[in-house]
Amino acid sequence: MIKIIAGGKKNTSWAMEACAEYEKRLKKPFDITWSFMPEERLEKYLAEWPFMGREYVICCDERGENISSPELAERMEKAFSSGREIVILIGGAYGFTPEVRERADFVWSFSKLVFPHMIARLVVTEQVYRASQIISGGPYHHA
Numbered sequence: 001m002i003k004i005i006a007g008g009k010k011n012t013s014w015a016m017e018a019c020a021e022y023e024k025r026l027k028k029p030f031d032i033t034w035s036f037m038p039e040e041r042l043e044k045y046l047a048e049w050p051f052m053g054r055e056y057v058i059c060c061d062e063r064g065e066n067i068s069s070p071e072l073a074e075r076m077e078k079a080f081s082s083g084r085e086i087v088i089l090i091g092g093a094y095g096f097t098p099e100v101r102e103r104a105d106f107v108w109s110f111s112k113l114v115f116p117h118m119i120a121r122l123v124v125t126e127q128v129y130r131a132s133q134i135i136s137g138g139p140y141h142h143a
Contacts, residue, residue: 001028001029001031001032001033001085001086002029002030002031002032002033002076002085002086002087002088002128003032003033003034003035003055003085003086003087003088004032004033004034004035004087004088004089004090004121004124004125005035005037005042005045005087005088005089005090006034006035006036006037006042006089006090006117006120006121007036007037007038007039007042007043007090007091007092007117008036008038008039008090008092008093008117009036009117012118014118015118015119015121015122018122018125019121019122019125022125022126022128022129023125023129025129026128026129026132027132029080030076030128030129030131030132032125032128039091039092039093039094042091042092043092043097046089046096046097046100047097047099049100049103051087051103054083054084054085055084055085055086055087056075056076056079056084056085056086056087056105056106057087057089057103057104057105057106058075058086058087058088058089058104058105058106058107058108059089059091059096059100059101059104059106059107059108060088060089060090060091060108060109060110060120060124061091061095061096061101061107061108061109062095062109062110062111062112062113062114063095063101063107063109064101064106064107064108064109065106065107065108065109066109066110066111066112067108069127069130069131069134069141070134070141072108072127072131073130073131073132073134073135075106076128076131076135077131077135079105088124088128089104090117090120090121090124092117093117110123
C-alpha cells in the first residue's frame with residue numbers, strides 16, 4: 001500500500017478527477033490511500049515523526065534528487081520487497097523543514113521547477129501508476 005500525506009487544501013475537482021483516473025487502474029501493492037492536512041497540522045505531525053521504520057518515506061521537495069521513472073519504480077519495488085509500506089509526503093507552500101528532509105528515506109524532486117499542490121498530487125499519482133506498469137511490464141511506460 002502507498003499512503004500519501006498531503007498538506008494544503010483537500011479538494012479541487014479537476015485535480016481529484018485526474019488523480020482518480022490513475023488510481024482506478026492501480027492494483028496492490030500500489031493502491032493509494034490519501035490523508036489531507038492543513039499545512040500547520042502537517043508540520044506538527046511531521047515534527048513528531050510518526051513513522052516507525054517500517055515505512056519507506058518519500059518526501060517531495062524541489063531540493064531533492066531528480067530521478068527517472070524507472071529509478072523511482074526500482075526504489076518502490078525494493079521497499080515493497082523488504083515488506084515496507086511506502087509513505088509519500090507532499091508539503092505545503094513552503095515545503096519541508098530540513099529535519100523532515102533528513103529523516104526521509106528519499107527526497108524526491110520532480111524538477112527544478114516548483115509546482116502547486118494540485119499539480120504535485122497529480123504528478124505523484126501518475127508516477128505511482130507508471131511505476132506499477134514498469135514493474136509489471138505493462139505497456140504504459142515505453143523507453
